Amino acid sequence: MVSAVDDAWVVESQPVQPVQPGKPVTGEGGGGSGWTILDEVRAWFDRFICTLEEADLDLLALWAVHTHVCVETYTTPRLQLDSPVPGSGKTTVLEHLERVCMHPVQMASLASPALLTRMLDSGMRTILIDEADRTLSPDKEGVGELIAVLNSGYKRGGTRPVLVPTKESGWITKEMPTFAPVAFAGNDPKIPDDTKSRTLRVLLMPDTHGEAEDSDWETYDDAARDLGRRVALWAEGVKDEIRTNRPVLPEGIRGRNRERWAPLKRVAVAAGGRWPMVVDELALREAREIAAEHEDGIVQQRPSVAVLRHIHEVWPDGETFLPTEDLVERLRWHNPEAWGADSSKGKPLTAQALGRMLSRNYKITSCRPVQPGPRGYSRSSLEPAFHRFGLDPSKKPADPVEPAEPAEGPSSLNDFFAAKEATA
Secondary structure, eight states: OOEEOOOOEEESSOOOOOOOOOOOOTTTOTTSOHHHHHHHHHHHHHHHOOBSSTHHHHHHHHHHHHGGGHHHHSBOOEEEEEOSSSSSSHHHHHHHHHHHSSSEEEEEEEOOHHHHHHHHHTSOOEEEEOOHHHHTOTTSTTHHHHHHHHHHTTBTTOEEEEEEEOTTSOEEEEEEEOOOOEEEEESSOOOOHHHHTTEEEEEBOOOTTOOSOOOOHHHHHHHHHHHHHHHHHHHHHTHHHHHHOOOOOOTTOOHHHHHHHHHHHHHHHHHOTTHHHHHHHHHHHHHHHHHHHHHTTOSOOOHHHHHHHHHHHHSOTTOSEEEHHHHHHHHHHHOHHHHSTTSTTSSOOOHHHHHHHHHHHHOOOOBOOSSSSOOEEEHHHHHHHHHHTTOOTTOOOOOOOOOSSTTSSOSSHHHHHHHHHHHO
């Protein structure tokens, strides 16, 4: 969508003067040893910020430093500063990032995506968005367009068409850049899945025990900005190395996950010391958390994804074809919370609803192999989708979810259908 440039924005404070890197020194960069620079940034955050886990301080340090070389890293993961309650230091973190990151600008709200792209057209900035639970709320008008800008801007080359005025009082379309590091802070903001997949999350906690120092900027501002200048100086000296290195990430960190973690790993390898191992462990920690959330049912899969996995689980061994009505009944019995009368839709899965999900999402349609005979689904038509989702064709169906009232009746899915056939 093409939008006109709009000046409707609010800046929480005047943008700080960009950190200008000095002349680089060969070797480890002009700011000194890379690993000591990262250690300093991490120690600085540790003085003023309370995170749930110590490793999140490493993540903050790596992300802040990567902003100075984001053009060289090609992608720049979004940083989400989250907390369960207000008063956990999210704005404080943004204030520290404002002094350490590359060319920062801190915003209390952003009403115009066009303004964001116009600002980036004038030069690379690190965008720091506060109150993201309101700024990026899905209920807010125009937020979808802002989200689209943030999503496209996480990879180098991202642009957005914007209408700009001409001298003749007309309008022309100009492609403006969207690529920039972005950090946003809020209390459990409702972020779309496609934005989450581009985001690294740091969970902040209230400082109930008074462990963190107060960020008295009248006292600490000069020291924080000096740290930012030394980070920029070191980064300038290792840009060529970061541009050309292709570090290895742990097994399983692929696709979008690799795009998020590779920039930090490239910085870590250039810095040396313990930092490459730190990034590997951060990536594996996140992978374990995601796997546990899926296993615990915390992450709600899209119905079209869940139904494919559940079909794989309920499909009988050795069967090449299953009538639609049998498949629907197996799904209802296997997971009544998803497909039964007690589902979130308030009604059980129907053959028509199943057909729509499979056809629209996977181009899988029912067939009638025998005339006359019931319509249903062949195993061969499902196999390509199973394969793409990593569902092993030889894997036996998982144990079903217990029925809501299992006091009497079949104890397994196969027992249920065996009893049904016996009484038919």
